[in-house]
Amino acid sequence: MQKKNNVQKFFLFSIFFVTITIYRGQSVGINTQTPEASAILDLESFVGTKATATATISNGAVTGITITNPGEGYTFTPSISFVGGGAVLNGGTRATATVTVSAGKVTNYSITNGGSGYTSAPTVVFGNNNKGLLIPRLNIASLSNFTSPVNNPVDGLLAYNIGSPTNSNEKSIYYFDSIKNSWVSGLKSVNTPRIAYLDVTGDTSVLTNLGAGYTNVALQNKPKIAPVSNIAGLDIYTYNNNQYGIILPQGDYVVEINFNLTTPPPSSTDSNYYIMGYFIDLYNDNYNNSTKTITSFGSDFNRKENVVTSKLNTNHFVPWMYFVHVPTTSNPTQMYCLRMYIGRMQDSTYNTTAIIKDIGSYIKISKIK
Known part of the structure; x- marks a missing residue:
């Protein structure tokens, strides 16, 4: 054992050829002699020299990558990701790319999507995508049992519940919460807040002189997904230039449609108030996320109605709420x-043009399962 600069290094060699580096009072590294300084434990599945690179941006997108060190020892193709640069904070999208490996070194790259919203060059990170960390697997039959399978678990203890068919609790990584005296699923926050807001863009004229029961397309302008939205896979589908739909992945959702409507006042009226009733017909079309196409159009619709009393020359806010279940199948696309x-x-007071105002109109979608 050698001591230098108050740092002790122990190199333990076994039949698995795993190197463990211990820095006194600092970090522990497995398969790395330079563990990340901000981590107590740095686990590397890759035994070799990591590749390094820098990114170039133009007009808010990643346009090039310069490989500054090709690394060595790669027996697999590493993943590549772009960290920072302001894309997500500015409501943009992250860039994506792939790399090519030859003779254990990264030799080339291909930008598959330059992303958007970058204000500075992001950091290029090469990942180790051929290994994972195996959390101890336990039979957590009761979340409130703190004697079995672990007796008096310490606050923050991690374990993976093996779930069905051994027990009815969700297969997930759990941590023990000593305040609640309970095991808590640590993966339920992956999609937090699991809410999306879609802003209506541009005023839309509908129902011009149409009588009761007739309908018009509600989303004639492409909605804008707000940057705070965090439902993976949610997107906007273009049926044509005057009709758009909302793509929902498998799961359960509450869809709240909120339209700020205005109707020109009638030419003559005996009152400053009038009654207007509106409904929304919601169709569920089958969508294939692999081919990006509608595979079949839903023939049945879910109708919600709402009646409002409106004052002359005053907009009226009309909400509708739906529960939407997208069946879970073996094919996530x-x-x-x-x-x-x-x-x-x-029995609305009169039939005339209704205008869906972009200001104040939005759709809120909450993923509940």
């Missing part, structure tokens, strides 16, 4: 695309 129409109810 099978999704739903929501197609919606707006109509006027019978």
Whole structure:
């Protein structure tokens, strides 16, 4: 054992040829002699020299990569990711790329998507995608049992519940919460907040002189997904230039449609108030996320109605709420695309043009499962 600069290094060699480097009072590294300084434990599945590179951006997108060190010892193709640069904070998208390995070194790259919203060059990170960390697997039959399978678990203890068919609790990584005296699934926050906001863009005229029961396309302008949205896979589908739908991955959702409507006042009226009724017909079309196409159009619709009392020359805010279940199948590319129409109810005070105002109109989608 050699001591230098108050750092002790122990190299333990076994039949697995794993190198463990211990820095007194600092970090522990496995398969790395330079463990990350901000981590207590740095696990590397790759035994070799990591490649390094820098990114170049133009007009908010990644346009090039310069490989500064090709690394060595690669027996697999590493993943590549772009960290920082402001893309996500600015409501943009992260760039994606792939690399080519030859003779154990990274030799080339291909940018598959330059991303958007970058204000500075992101950091290029090469990943080790051929190994994982195996968390101890336990039979956590009761989340409130703190004597079995672990007796008096310490606060923050991690374990993976093996789940069905051994027990009915979700297969997941759990941590023990000593305040609740319970095991808590640590993966339920992966999609947090699991809410998306879609802003209506541009005023839309609908129901011009149409009587009760007739409908018009509700989303005639492409909605904008707000940057704070965090439902993986949610997207906008273009049926044509005057009709758009909302793509939902498998799961359960609450869809809240909120339209700020205005209707020109009638030429004559006996009152400053009038009653207007509106409905939304929601269709679930089958969507294939691999081919990016509608595979079949839903023939049945879910209708929600709402009646409002409006004052002359005043907009009226009309909400509708739906529960949408997108069936879980063995093929995750099978999704739903929501197609919606707006109509006027019978016995509304009068029939004339209704305008969906972009200011104040939005759709909120909450993924609940």
